[in-house]
Amino acid sequence: MVQSSDSGRRPVRRSTVTGMDSARRGFFLVLGLVMTGLAVLGAFLPVMPTTIFLILAAACFARSSPRLEAWLMDHPRFGPTLRDWRRYGAISRRGKTFALSGMAVGYGVFLIGSRPGLWLAAGVGALMLACAFYVASRPAPPAL
Structure with missing residues (x-):
């Protein structure tokens, strides 16, 4: 001890x-x-x-x-x-393109696949749009 x-x-x-x-x-x-x-x-x-x-x-x-x-x-x-x-x-331009395209395709699959009601579609759309704005607002990495 x-x-x-x-x-x-x-x-x-x-x-x-x-x-x-x-x-x-x-x-x-x-x-x-x-x-x-x-x-x-x-x-x-x-x-x-x-x-x-x-x-x-x-x-x-x-x-x-x-x-x-x-x-x-x-x-x-x-x-x-x-x-x-x-x-x-930072997120590269290519990364932003893939991310934003993936979000759009994902939302389309959600709409077609689940046929949500108006409020659910609007809520999910608003959330995805907020995420898309965040991704789009990130700077590009500096060129080295």
């Missing part, structure tokens, strides 16, 4: 703090792996996004696994996009 100082107070037990940190890291690690899995699915499913899940995975790995974060950030295909987002909050 660690000896306490003259004040008679007990020392803080580090194992409690470490246990909480381990649980938090584990949570972010699992969440990062789930986001990576969803990104892989998005690479093969036409209306499911990939990049947003990779951005979220990188953020989770930054809190849990520096090795996995470095793997994503250094990935030859996805790394440049992730680095541009992290450094500048």
